[in-house]
Amino acid sequence: MSRTNAAAARALTSSRSLSQGHFELFGLEPAFALDAERLERAYREIQSRVHPDRFAHAGDAERRASLQWTTRVNEAYRTLKNPVSRASHILALQGVDVAFETNTAMPSDFLMEQMELREALEAATQSKNAAALDELQRRIDGDKRALEGRLAERIDRQKDYAGAAGLVRELQFLEKLEAEIDAAHEAIE
């Protein structure tokens, strides 16, 4: 383990690409609106060259470098695929902290709607109503799409990164609610 890390540290210093930004890694311009297919193509193209399966019979050095790279590429892909982490990454590149934990201020109309959604979730869970949970999920899907549209406008066109932070926090709120809906499905099964 310590050996692997030492090798990884050396790989990091000797390699420019391993420390570059996620978008750059895939040859993409940083933007919230993303061509998902292009990202997937670039991801697979790189994976097909660095994946440990390509080096199962190689020496230790190549196997370690492959593990490092694949891990890095998976992390970058995961970050860019998800809208919340993609937006957070873009904001971080611009020096803006989304501050999920410290900034909990939300517009009151958003909070009102969240309370209403949560009440609906609780009611559906109590009455073991899977159809109501599905309905709730559809509503959140719609809300998320609308929020993502606003984020693209704010980040890609207006370049208002500080202003986008609040929207990213709202989107994260919805993601958490989605996870709770999944947990509720599991609980009532």
Place this chain on the structure above:
Amino acid sequence: MALLQISEPGQSPAPHEHRLAVGIDLGTTNSLVATVRSGATTVLPDAQGRPLLPSIVRYLSSGKVEVGYAAQARQAEDPKNTIVSVKRFMGRGVKDIDHLQNAPYDFVDAPGMLQIRTAAGVKSPVEVSAEILKVLRERAEAALGGPLSGAVITVPAYFDDAQRQATKDAGRLAGLNVLRLLNEPTAAAIAYGLDNASQGIFAVYDLGGGTFDLSILKLSRGVFEVVATSGDSLLGGDDFDQRVFCWAVEQGKLAPLAARDMRLLLVKSREAKEHLTSHGAAPITARLSSGEFVDLELDTETFCRITQTLVQKTLGPVRKALRDAGLSANEIDGVVMVGGATRMPQIQRAVAEFFKRDPLNNLDPDKVVALGAAMQANVLAGNKPQGEDWLLLDVIPLSLGIETMGGLVEKIIPRNSTIPAARAQEFTTFKDGQTGMSFHVVQGERELVSDCRSLARFELKGIPPMAAGVARVRVTFQVDADGLLSVNARESTTGAEASVAVKPSYGLADADIERMLRDSFAHAKEDVHARALAEARVDGARLLEATRSAMAADGALLAADEKATIDARIAELEKALRGSDHRPIKQALDALNHATEDFAARRMDAGIRRALAGKQIGAL
């Protein structure tokens, strides 16, 4: 940079010798070994032409070990020393096992993994599994005419870290170079996908003897991507036998049974279950040691009724995987059935009803996992040229986390993350002058530590005394391509560093493996030194070949002095290989590996640049 004359990584410029690689399905009930020969994938049968090896091991007081059909024939007669379904015990403690009272063994509750007391001494499930693997290795070496270069061993996708580690340890103990642990449903998808040139989203429903897996994969040309996986590592065909057994005990109003009668009746229950696949009713008859005669008939309707909850129990993980994948049942393009237990008509019906489509059955559900594993082993061995091989992207089945204050779990790597994966989290001290921190690594989805599986505990010492909350301890989780975890903790504020390597508490230390290897050689004809030398020579030859092909392909990435250093290390390794001691070979191997580290990193960089260059040209 000179990028001319660069071949693809992993592809040798010169054609190399075909490497002998096998895929092994280490099943709860039966095990198989398969390989790719002259382009065709086949299961390798034993000398009598039987493809399956019953996963049964019998220990005799002489120290002799019987594996497979020989052990199966004696199981009712010698139940205490005849271990069946050992896979259920891999990486498990005594408290983890359901129906422990129905298993006729003398369990020993060892720390980490349980053990079993037999006529030949106390055995761990790793040792028992290694006996099965050893027979398969010998079978393959005899059939292929030489030592194996490597093996892919399959595991249930829902196996946790402890179970995976135990399986890999068993492989090493059996003298196998384990190229990869491959998830069983993924192996099946490879066999199916390549056979039918399928594209789209597929669900693999894999009900084996003792485990249930459900994986959802996206298949496109040259890529197998697991989107989500779920399952139950303690649910399988065995449980159906168990239900029939309980029904028979109740119907026959039988008194508590002796170990031998228990095993006899379990065997009869299994036979009845299998009979019902193609008949409307099955007899269960047995002469017990008390002289009592059991004579019952189980009809299909009763069988379906007593196993209905088990069938329903498999649908929970199906729904969970669909939710994790963000898909509904009607978005699935095909359902693949794997595992002998899926032959039961009520399973076929339940799955068809759930997905509203007939499941795919055209490959033998007993063989499909081994066939897929052999295909993957062939790719990993480098026997397929670039362009004809494929990319496999798999995930971890269960979240990995760390215990925080109040017995809660902080998830570090969530389930269904594509592997290899790494994630780091910072922790700090909560007391002034605190110089140590202890960590508890767990796996599972629940919020309370007590509901998750404990994988390892370790301590980080040597933190310089500081005020509370000042120290910055970065804990990094790394999951490799086998789905195995290692954890590293490092304090960095003062530049002082401490790091620890973590092995799951159920994993065996290298010293344990060595001891077990020595023990097993005491009963075998093979000489431990001869084996070590043979293995070192294989490793050495492999590294020489890999290094030479890398230099031929990407030599331009090396400065003259770097090239000279590597050439010198190559010469040293060649010299060591001519000797007959494995230790200098190992030293020269390590030295050459060390000398090529920067080169390897640069090659990887160059590969990525080429990948993107190719993509951009393609996009124009």
